[in-house]
Amino acid sequence: MSEIIIKGTNRLGGTLDVQGSKNSSLPILAACVLVDGVSVLHNCPFLSDVDAAIAILEHLGCSVKREGHTLTVDSRNISCYNIPEQLMREMRSSIVFLGSLVSRLDRARVFSPGGCEIGLRPIDLHLSSLRALGLSIEQQEGALFCEAKNGLEGTTISLSFPSVGATENIILASVFAKGRTTVLNAAREPEIEDLARFLNECGCKVYVGSHGTVVVDGVKRAHGAEHTIIPDRIVALTYMSAVAACGGDVQFRNVNTSHFRSVNSVFEAAGCRLEDEGKTLRLVSDGMLRAVRDIRTMPYPGFPTDAQAPVTAMLCTAKGTSVIVENIFENRFNHVGELVRMGADIKVEGRVAIVNGVSSLCAAHVLAVDLRAGSALVVAALKAYGETVISGVKHIDRGYEKIEECLKKLGASIERSAESG
Ligand code: UD1
Numbered sequence: 001m002s003e004i005i006i007k008g009t010n011r012l013g014g015t016l017d018v019q020g021s022k023n024s025s026l027p028i029l030a031a032c033v034l035v036d037g038v039s040v041l042h043n044c045p046f047l048s049d050v051d052a053a054i055a056i057l058e059h060l061g062c063s064v065k066r067e068g069h070t071l072t073v074d075s076r077n078i079s080c081y082n083i084p085e086q087l088m089r090e091m092r093s094s095i096v097f098l099g100s101l102v103s104r105l106d107r108a109r110v111f112s113p114g115g116c117e118i119g120l121r122p123i124d125l126h127l128s129s130l131r132a133l134g135l136s137i138e139q140q141e142g143a144l145f146c147e148a149k150n151g152l153e154g155t156t157i158s159l160s161f162p163s164v165g166a167t168e169n170i171i172l173a174s175v176f177a178k179g180r181t182t183v184l185n186a187a188r189e190p191e192i193e194d195l196a197r198f199l200n201e202c203g204c205k206v207y208v209g210s211h212g213t214v215v216v217d218g219v220k221r222a223h224g225a226e227h228t229i230i231p232d233r234i235v236a237l238t239y240m241s242a243v244a245a246c247g248g249d250v251q252f253r254n255v256n257t258s259h260f261r262s263v264n265s266v267f268e269a270a271g272c273r274l275e276d277e278g279k280t281l282r283l284v285s286d287g288m289l290r291a292v293r294d295i296r297t298m299p300y301p302g303f304p305t306d307a308q309a310p311v312t313a314m315l316c317t318a319k320g321t322s323v324i325v326e327n328i329f330e331n332r333f334n335h336v337g338e339l340v341r342m343g344a345d346i347k348v349e350g351r352v353a354i355v356n357g358v359s360s361l362c363a364a365h366v367l368a369v370d371l372r373a374g375s376a377l378v379v380a381a382l383k384a385y386g387e388t389v390i391s392g393v394k395h396i397d398r399g400y401e402k403i404e405e406c407l408k409k410l411g412a413s414i415e416r417s418a419e420s421g
Helices: 022-032 048-060 092-105 125-134 166-173 190-201 233-246 259-267 307-314 336-341 373-385 393-397 403-409
Strands: 002-007 012-017 038-042 063-067 070-074 106-109 136-140 142-146 155-157 180-184 206-210 214-217 226-229 248-253 274-275 280-285 321-325 345-349 354-358 366-367 386-391 412-416
Touching: 002 393, 012 063, 012 106, 012 233, 012 403, 022 038, 022 048, 022 070, 022 092, 022 166, 022 190, 022 233, 048 063, 048 280, 092 106, 092 125, 092 142, 092 166, 092 386, 106 155, 125 136, 125 166, 142 386, 166 190, 166 214, 190 206, 190 226, 233 259, 233 280, 233 307, 233 373, 259 274, 259 307, 274 403, 307 321, 307 336, 307 354, 307 373, 336 345, 336 366, 373 393, 373 403, 386 393, 403 412
Parallel strands: 012 248, 038 226, 155 180, 366 386
Antiparallel strands: 002 386, 002 412, 038 070, 063 070, 106 142, 136 142, 180 214, 206 214, 248 280, 274 280, 321 354, 345 354
């Protein structure tokens, strides 16, 4: 177990290549299960969540080879339909293997997934949608026994909330279903489009409309394909928050700026200058930020819940009072207590955080308890006077590839060490 040690207040500058998207890699790796062939995935980040997905693939009988950021998944010999509880609990995304397994083998035995402690995170929408497609699901001692004796049948599913994972599971389960499946009020995140793109490259027929409608026409089989994972918009936004808070001038390469336009306005309102060139983005900040009155997390294309924690950290030293409303997860202010220990003035009332800007933050020994809470602590530590020690680094490693190398490249004073005590 390691710790991250940051000496704050350095100005940040230079160029950073943004890693491939975690939230795209995971469902696409799950999609490899339904492919009868070899899939080659480029731009796959080195992350513990990706390792967890690879462990599931190997357990199911796939062979997986990594060469740098390229993963080659041979899923021709899948025969196992059972994912053990220990592998399921490694991450929330393990649940999307359910849709893929049912497509490939007409059955699956899985457990409730693990993942970050940011709320109840039920899977009721996943299960009711898959049942609507004709899947029989029985729950026994925590395990879900799922079977579609005569295959699945396309239908229309209207989601009560545009859940990302449920939309992915429906798509994965319906690619071989008889007829047409239509999902209304589907999630519209770029990662859904990336999944659809991969599946279509494999010969499936998935259409993602611009207004939350997804249509899947069943095909007979999916063959292997070569695909490049989209850039990670949340990682880009995290590093942008750090540059905004510390002051600096950084060019972010390998981004798709159309994926985070709703957040650009927040950086601009805070006083940063952005130069958006589509695949690169330059952010310039003097580090003297203004508060942003009204940030509300929403399903895409709204402000992403995953960027709420680092942006909150960025606003701790902005002049004035910022108001941040978390609408997606009920327990996503895990970072606030630790930020307050670093001198921030934040009050949380239910789903609302009120951030009164302070003139400076100070170093402390803090604990990351979930992935994005951890990223917020990194942003705060980069801005704080003194040496901050962050433990719970395993959460950060779920989503950020070589975070200390990326930030060091930009001029931060950051090290990773073995955990003391
Ligand atoms: C995905 C992302 C996560 C992001 C989230 C919202 C991945 C691997 N993770 O998570 O980083 O924060 O989208 O953008 O892509 N819900 C239910 N019942 C369900 C499913 C969801 O009530 O069956 C609720 C959840 O508790 C939550 C909300 O819907 O309050 C959003 O969840 P969802 O969109 O499903 O998020 P995930 O797919 O888990």
